[in-house]
Amino acid sequence: MGDFKKASALALVLIAVLTQFISSSSVAMPLGKIEKSLKGKVICIDPGHGGTAETDSYRVGPTGEREEWINLRVGTLLGEMLEQSGAKVIYTRTTDTFIPLAERSKIAVENKVDLFISIHHNATADPKVNFPIIYFHGSAEENKASVDFGEKVAKKLVKHLFKGKGPYSLVSDFTIFSSSGASVLRGTYGIPGIIGEATFFTSPKEEKRLRLPDYNKKEALAYFEAIALFFNTAEVLPIAEKNDPSKIEPFKVFQEADRMKPEAKQWKANFSKGKKLFRKGGEQRLEKAFELLTLSARSFPDSYVAKECHELRVLILSKQGETDAAEMEKKRVRFFYP
Structure with missing residues (x-):
């Protein structure tokens, strides 16, 4: 009897959940x-x-x-x-x-x-x-x-x-x-x-x-x-055979313990400052912007601003004539930040 009550209760919970899904989806x-x-x-x-x-x-x-x-x-x-x-x-x-x-x-x-x-x-x-x-x-x-x-x-x-x-x-x-x-x-x-x-x-x-x-x-x-x-689709999208990951140069980032350090708290402030400096332009400002954007991306590489950090890094590298590095950054954005 106990098992029956438990099963009935679970069924009622599921019905409620599915009802919510149907009405709110x-x-x-x-x-x-x-x-x-x-x-x-x-x-x-x-x-x-x-x-x-x-x-x-x-x-x-x-x-x-x-x-x-x-x-x-x-x-x-x-x-x-x-x-x-x-x-x-x-x-x-x-x-x-x-x-x-x-x-x-x-x-x-x-x-x-x-x-x-x-x-x-x-x-x-x-x-x-x-x-x-x-x-x-x-x-x-x-x-x-x-x-x-x-x-x-x-x-x-x-x-x-x-x-x-x-x-x-x-x-x-x-x-x-x-x-x-x-x-x-x-x-x-x-x-x-x-x-x-x-x-x-x-x-x-x-x-x-x-x-x-x-x-x-x-x-x-x-x-x-x-x-x-x-x-609920006619066909699941494909998964292709992996290419050699070494084609993308690793971008070293903070790991778990490092992401708890005080400087990691500045991830968003560094992004904002770097973006402002980029907009103002000038060789020295671009160098500082690149430094801040890189630090933001290293501190919080999976944040919702990390993609923009890398996109701005592409533009700065291009302005500095670093063509190969800029191309590598473009690939990183395309492959890793859809």
Whole structure:
């Protein structure tokens, strides 16, 4: 009897969620169409990190809420929604345990999944920062399916968690891991897949929201809607064989610990100052502008201004006669910042 009540309660929750989806989605989809698009799909949910509370002091909010706990809550809620809609869900972890990155990729590949979603939440030195960042692997011109899915996820996260307002970033994982990309996306390349950093737990207000079950459900619903839309197409966009990544010279950026340093807080101020100096022109101003724009892009390489930082760097390099460097920057913008 207990199992029946639990199943009934879950069914009621799902009906409520799907009703909300149908009534609020910018692309209305009847319940039957949702089920048709998801039925039989094999989807891997990878709740990021796990089992490192005693060894990892980086992934924790101002009052102690840990990213790995949030990831698991959202991933579990999303999995329940998908299963109730006819999809088969493969989890890389279902408890607060450590799973090696290579093992996560292996789970997805061996189960021949149709979609890979690694659920994460973000951190930075600036406590005012809060917006979604979605990563795809490699080049936007090669990994078109993942870019398409990533854009859908980003827009749904803005809709549900930010009241439809504000920026988001959709970038290659080479923006933060400039020599190889992210392990879980590299290891599952060929499968449409993303890493979703829905919000920043280093924002005190956001950390409080991330503790709330209803807020976790909103995030899970955003992913659910994006997945349903992604599969509600006649054909998924192609994923081409990867080209040699060495064709793009690595742009060295701050890694996790460095991004928590005080100077990293100046990412937006440095962008604004650099842009103003560029507009004023003059050799010395251009040199200073280039320095500030480079520092902004290194401090926060996946921010919503990073693409413009690189675009301005192209113009400055061109003015300085650095033709080869400017061409490399153009490729970086085209491939990594769609």
